[in-house]
Amino acid sequence: QINYNFTAVGSAFTANSAPTVVHAAGVDDALSATILIGFNFPFGCVNYTEMRISSNGWVGLTNTNPGSMTGNNLSGANTFPIIAPLWDDLAVGTGGSVNYRVTGAAPNRIMTIEWLNMEWYYSGTAPAISFQAKLYETSGRIEFVYRQEAAAVTPASASIGIKGAIAGDYYSLNNSGAAPTPSKLVETTTITTKPANGQLYRWDPVTCSGAPTAGSAVATPSLRCASYTTTLSLSGASSSCGITYQWQSAPAAAGPWTNIAGATSNTATANVTANTLYRCILSCGASTAASAPATASLIASTACGLCGLTPITLPYTANGVTTCGAGNDLTAAMVTNACGSTSYLGGEDVIYTFTPTVTGLVTITFSTSGSSAGAMLYSGCPNSGGTCAGNVTGISSFSGLQTFCANVTAGQPYFLVIDSWPSPTCNGYNVTISAPNTSGSACSLSTYTGGSTAYTFETFVGTNAPQTDDVLFNSAVNLGFNFCFGGNQYSTAYIASNGAIVFNGVACFPNIQTTTYAAPGVSTGYVISAAAPVNGTSIPRNAILGPWHDIDPSLGGLIEYATLGTAPNRRFVVSYDQIPMYSCGVAAGAAQFFSGQIKIYETSGNIEVHIRNKQLCSSWNGGYAVMGLHNFDGTIYRPPTASMVNHNYPTQWTMTNTGFRWTSPCASCAVLPIEFKKFYGERIERVNKLYWETAMEEDILHFSVERSNDAENFKEIAKVEPKNLPSLYTYDDDDTKPGSMYYYRITSIEKNGERKHTNVIPLGSNLNEVLVSGIYPNPVEDDFVMSVDARSSTELQVRIYDVVGKMVKEFKPTMPIGVNQIKFSVPELPAGSYMLEVRSSDDQIITQHKLVKVD
Structure with missing residues (x-):
């Protein structure tokens, strides 16, 4: 890696006299042919004799043609050194040129590359800056010198620094002031300020002296069941120019140590055929130092013939661990059955094995500090008939905690594979596996008793729900008390536009359609294609169906809710009043409606449904409607009467002035862990x-x-x-x-x-707040749509800013209550990246999104 000392001092800019011009005035986005430097220029411990000069403020020590590269990217994957006094999309201005000149005599010659009278940015109309890069023979020093020109900087976004021959090896200045800081970790690509007149940035290579620091040897991988190739590297070692390296191997720490032929760089490879120690001898002149050794081992294979299994007992937690160095013990070609995707069996892996002592449901949470990672649970040997019990794959550091559940059987061996896509080959990770949950619920919906009750349709003034079709409304509503449903305790719930109270989904059991958990504004669908209990249809799980059918509040009627009464005997009531039946409602001229109420009771946990008028729209969706209680995983359905079919698919039914009650066996429930x-x-x-x-x-x-x-x-x-x-x-x-x-x-x-x-x-989502849940398409050509969920009618400010923060477009749409799809047209915007900002009527920022415009 490159290793330089940096200083910033005041100096003077002296233009080249009688230089060789490579890019004349008016030139934009050009790269020179290969130019001989005229001497050996040492950079990153390697001597270079050739270069190419870009009009965009950089020099490449290369004879290949990568193009002029308008996009500054010191941290990128280019495989040649780059010297960048001001890398941006520049153009040669009036009276300017890009040129070079060699001065001095060997061995102290200087190559001065000059960008004279440059327009910064390419869209500028007059010169804004001049600058030079000076390359020094023998010492390898690099200097950047600047002179301000009269024109202002137009929209710009530059980098200043140097880059080595491998990706990620660079120095980047964090600003263009009198004392910037170079970073090897973060590239600054947004410099817009001219350096001062005569500002000089100097880079001096670090050369070794005295005994080097040898650090520690690292062998990756370091453990296998059969002969393998390991990569040797150094951690904490000196990296100055002038250091030489010699790797050695030995059967034991006492030796004898033998030089590995050809292993004379800071990294090497070795074929491991027995337990072996490796070290590196670093030399600077006559001074030497030996690294701490690394061990590469061979071990016997274990269960299933796999190498390096980690036996665990449940519950189990491992935080801050890594697959790096563990080896690729299980490959895609070895597994009998895929678990998620075999693409995530390409990196190094850690394999845990456990045999539960009881049968139950385990919850596995997994996160990674890297990318393209996966956690795959096999029942039985993954390489010998094992089947997939659950998985999460494609996980990155941005994914947060990922959770999946699996039913495990007492006495059955399980194998949890932590692995990755081939790149990166290894990742850091955290994993937790719970003990099997064996408890059944004494308050299961199967223990509820349904029956008739006196019909009452209550009149009250409550909170109006949005008039949106086929959704859970845009906020979970507070019930006003803790309510036990099916053995789980809830203080909030969702109101569904199609006639239901829906509670949060239980972990690992999505309760809306196939794979969706209950959440604000999610689409529920409307098609009823099978009788309850059922999983994967529009009939929500973990829900009170009062009944579930395709009604359309966007056509009219009123949905409202309220908590009535006083503790400890409060009740939460949702009222559907004169809601048109979809396809048979007011829009169709048939004027068929539904009116009914769902009531849940504090303390007793009882549930009631009161129907004033439920009509039949047989011409749409079969007129199907399902009334009752539906559990969290779609395996239990409690109808209002003893019959499982009278108020279920595919029966067509109507009803007026009728009440039903489900009596709960539990006044309270212990859903929370014991503490x-x-x-x-x-x-x-x-x-x-x-x-x-x-x-x-x-x-x-x-x-x-x-x-x-x-x-x-x-x-x-x-x-x-x-x-x-x-x-x-x-x-x-x-x-x-x-x-x-x-x-x-x-x-x-x-x-x-x-x-x-x-x-x-x-x-x-308070009453004065809105939820922006999507912007699409993005990238956009002419038009895009923004999905906005509003709790009340409100005006928004939608602003679009360019890359320098200038507002280029503003809209002020008025949002009616409910979910809105708002279309915006931006055909006049030039192609590029923008920031879209949404503000509330009281000027609070609601959200910001990157918006990409394409032609």
């Missing part, structure tokens, strides 16, 4: 406030406050220390955006590694 008693939240003044109460605490390390944007992928946002006695805890999340919905859970982490989660609660 949790309650978990709820509220949103006040744009702060999401969380509260949880424990009934008992013992051996808890801490509570993790976790947040998600989609109710599936959770990230920790805070740790709360336990009191280890029954307590009430609070946490305020003030890092939220107007118009966004967030999902929360609390996880207790115990000293034995076990993790227990509360239920998930949603918070967000």
Whole structure:
């Protein structure tokens, strides 16, 4: 890797006298032919004799033709060194040129490459800057010198720095001031300020002196069941020019150490046929140092003939570990059955094996600090008939925590493979596997009793729901009390436009259509194609169907809800009043309607459905309607009467002035892990406030406050220390955006590694907020559509900014209540990248999105 010392000083810009011109005035986006430097120029410990000069402010030490490269990218994959005093999309201005000249005498000659009177940016109309790059013979010093010209900088975005011959090996200055900082980790590509007149940036190569630092040898991989090739590298070693390397091997730490033929660079490869130690001898002149050795081992294969299995017991947690160095023990060609995708069996892998002692459901959470990772659970040997029990693949550091569940059987061996796509070959990761959940629910919906009750249709003034068709409405509503449904406790629920109260999906069991969890604004569909209980149709799971049928509130009627009564005998009521039947409603002239109410009761946990008028639209979707209780995984359906068919698919039925009640066997339910008693939240003044109460605490390390944007992928946002006695805890999340919905859970982490989660609660979208849930297509040619979910009628400010922050377009659409698809036309915008910003009527930023315009 390149290794330079950097200094910034004041100097003077002296234009080249009688230079050789390679790009004349008016030239844009040009690259010179190969030019001889005239001497050996040392760069990154290698001597170069040729170069190519780009009009865009960079020099390449190469004889290949990569093009003029308008896009500055020091951190990119170019395989030749780049010297970039001002890399941007430049053009040669009036009276200017790109030229070079060699001065001095050997061995102290200087190659000066000059960009004189350059327009910065290419769209400029007059010279804005001149600059030079000076390459020094023998010493390898590099200098950048600048002179300001009269014109202003037009929209620009430059990099200043140097790049080595391999991707990711670079130095980038963070600004163009008097004392910038060079970085080898972060490239600054947004420099827009001219360096001062005479500003000089100097790069001096670091050369070795005295005994080098040898660091430690690393062998990757370091463990196999059969002969293999390992790659040897150094960690913590000196990298100055002038250092020589010699790798050695030995059967034991005491030696004898033998030179490996041809292994004379800072990396090498070796064929491992027995347990072997490797080290590197670094020399600087007469001074030498030996690295700490690395061991490459051969071990006997274990279960299933696989190498390096890690036996574990459940529950199990491993954080901050890596597959790097573990070797590629299981390949795509070896597995009998794919688990997700065999593409994620190409990197190095870690394979855990466990045999549960009880049968039940395990929850596996996985995250990675890298990319293209996967966690795949096999029942039985993956290379000998094992079948896939569950997986997550294609995971990156941006994916957050990923969760999947699997039913495991006592006495059956399981193998959890942590692996990756071939690139990158290895990743850091965290993994947690719960103990099998064996508990059944004493409050299962199968234990509820349905029957008739006196019909009452209540009149009240409540909160109006949006008039949107085939959706869960745009915010989870607070019930006003904790309600037990099917053994799970809820404080919020969703109101469905097609006649249901839907609770949050249970982890690993999506409850809307096939793969969707209940969330604000999700589409529910409307087709009823099979009788309940059923999974994968429009009939929602974990829901009260009152009944579920295709009605259309966008055509008229009123949906409202309220919490009525006083504690501990409150009730939550959703009222559907004169909602037109889809296809047979007012739009079709048939004027068929549905009116009914769903009621749930505090303390008793009872549920009632009261139907004033349910008509039949047999010409649409068969007129099908399903009334009753539907459990979380679509395996239990409790009808209002003893009959499973009277109010179920495919029966066609009508009803007036009728009431039904389902009696719950549980006044309360212990859905939360044993130490949790309650978990709820509220949103006040744009702060999401969380509260949880424990009934008992013992051996808890801490509570993790976790947040998600989609109710599936959770990230920790805070740790709360336990009191280890029954307590009430609070946490305020003030890092939220107007118009966004967030999902929360609390996880207790115990000293034995076990993790227990509360239920998930949603918070967000106050009455004065909106939710922007999508912008498409993106990239856009002429028009794009923005999906906006509004709790009340409001005006938005939609602004588009170019890359320098100038607003180039503004819209002020008015949003009616509900889900809106708003079309915007931008055919006049030039191709390029823009930032789209949405603000509320009180000028709060709701969201910002990158928008790409193409021709």
